[in-house]
Amino acid sequence: MEKTTTLSIVIPAYNEEEGIADIVHRVLGVENDLAKVGISRLELLVVDDGSHDRTAQIVSSIEGVRLIRHVTNKGYGAALKTGFLHARGELIGFLDADGTYPPEYFPQLCQVALNGADLVIGSRMAGAKSKMPITRRIGNLFFANLLSLIGHQKITDSASGMRVFRREVLERIYPLPDGLNLTPVMSVRAIHEGIKMVEEPIPYNERLGRSKLSVVRDGTIFLRSIIWTALTYNPVRILGAIGLAGMVMAAAILLGLVTHRLSGITTLNSWGVTAVFVALVAGVTALDIFALGITFNYLVSLFYKRPIRQGLLGRPLFNPPLEHHFGWMGLFTLLAGLIVGGISLALGVNGWAIARLWLYLLGSAMLILTGMQLIIYWIILRVLEELSQREMLTKKDMDLSQTSEVTLTV
Incomplete structure (x- = not known):
């Protein structure tokens, strides 16, 4: 019997009524392309993180989507973790609701995962066309180089919000924060946990609507998160x-x-x-x-x-x-x-x-x-x-397999 593989895609959404329908339909539209690379089923989960607009109503009207709602806003990372908890797939992916990341690249990311990678990151800085603002590009270059230095592994995009990973990876990279710094912390933990991480180039577009990211405030949080997480490993x-x-x-x-x-x-x-x-x-x-x-x-x-x-x-x-x-x-x-x-x-x-x-x-x-x-x-x-x-030496001292019993007869 041929093994089936399900991909669960999680979209965290907070007041995204302007673009949520478009990104949801684009994700549903890649199901046939996913089948070509070996993904037999697509599960799409949208986690409404306490939105005050019509985000939840729009999502609930679209067939083929599981809507999960937070009563109050808990944060980007918290919404993703809720989605991970409810996901049923062997592979789990996620992307933002603002249309900046291309869901059409999920088949490529999944193919890399099916070929042996544990975590596949859609890199906005690895050569594909990107419309990222210059300030964020500089910030991403800084954080990627910092993580490469700390983790002794070349990284081009430490904070990408489009990824695919194997379900069993979660146990090794948790705990993760509730805020926007979930992605850089995930990258730091993956490197130090020895998880096989591969970057796949993707294009990047300007978001629909007003950005919720503050370059200074969130940049400071990212820096602090990377350093403190690395300190817990090495x-x-x-x-x-x-x-x-x-x-x-x-x-x-x-x-x-x-x-x-x-x-x-x-x-x-x-x-x-x-x-x-x-x-x-x-x-x-x-x-x-x-x-x-x-x-x-x-x-x-x-x-x-x-x-x-x-x-x-x-x-x-x-x-x-x-x-x-x-x-x-x-x-x-x-x-x-x-x-x-x-x-x-x-x-x-x-x-x-x-x-x-x-x-x-x-x-x-x-x-x-x-x-x-x-x-x-x-x-x-x-x-x-x-x-x-101590524990290793205790086990060694108590290992009977290292000794042989000799009986002397008088």
């Missing part, structure tokens, strides 16, 4: 990069100060004092942020019960990992700070002017504090690593 990718940049800046400033001191300059002007202040704050803060990212990765590993993600670029930079070296690095740095400080204090007691010693005393204090921080983080991370491996 914190060191973001925090580690910030910390590393801060440490490089602090090291460059301190190197410049030491060079000036060795050249005989013992006084600083206002810019020099500012540089010292920036170097101290940047160095300590950067180390804390870097170590915090690594610590969070261990906590994420404990939460998800998965191997600890390593590296800022999606792969280990050190073997063994850098945090395994924090112990001896901390002891070495602490000892160096004590030696430099001890020598400087001894020279001061013997009459050396403070103008000749202040930089070395300052460096000594920084080395001592940095060494103590590294040692403290090494202890914390060793405990977290032990906890993250």
Whole structure:
């Protein structure tokens, strides 16, 4: 018996009386083309998200559509999730009600899904003709490049509102937000969950009616959503990069100060004092942020019960990992700070002017504090690593298949 595949398409709608009938008829009109690529049945669901106009009445008058209504407006993401909950298809797709996305491209997206993709995104930025406003185009380029950097996977359109995915994907990408930021969060989760995601170029048109998207407000929400969602999977990718940049800046400033001191300059002007202040704050803060990212990765590993993600670029930079070296690095740095400080204090007691010693005393204090921080983080991370491996080691110890019983006869 030939296996049948149903595609459920969800359209969230809020006060879309001007264009809802047109987009609904266009979706229903692709049923024959869907059959050509292996989709045996089309289910269309429109979720009216508390509209105050005639959106619900128009949809209810069209044959072949399931209308689901929210009593009050809950948001774009909430409407989509309601549709996903009621969908019956093995494949689930969605698009906006404003006519910006072309439902005629659903057969192409479904064909990619049937060929093995778990999530297919209709990309407005992948080469097809697009009438997207310049401000939104710039925003989409920024978010796509940010996600590509964070997720270590090339993405051209992180916030596309036209997608097709396999039903079983939902369990791995939930929870999703109720607002317009559902799509970028879905993209971030899909990348970090290892879901096979493919982008298919689609054209994009100007919407019918007034746009509900605020470039500044919703752009800020998108940015915050992408970063915070990524932090729940691989914190060191973001925090580690910030910390590393801060440490490089602090090291460059301190190197410049030491060079000036060795050249005989013992006084600083206002810019020099500012540089010292920036170097101290940047160095300590950067180390804390870097170590915090690594610590969070261990906590994420404990939460998800998965191997600890390593590296800022999606792969280990050190073997063994850098945090395994924090112990001896901390002891070495602490000892160096004590030696430099001890020598400087001894020279001061013997009459050396403070103008000749202040930089070395300052460096000594920084080395001592940095060494103590590294040692403290090494202890914390060793405990977290032990906890993250406890379940695996317990199973290993209780696995009888690894032993064989031997009976000795006397």
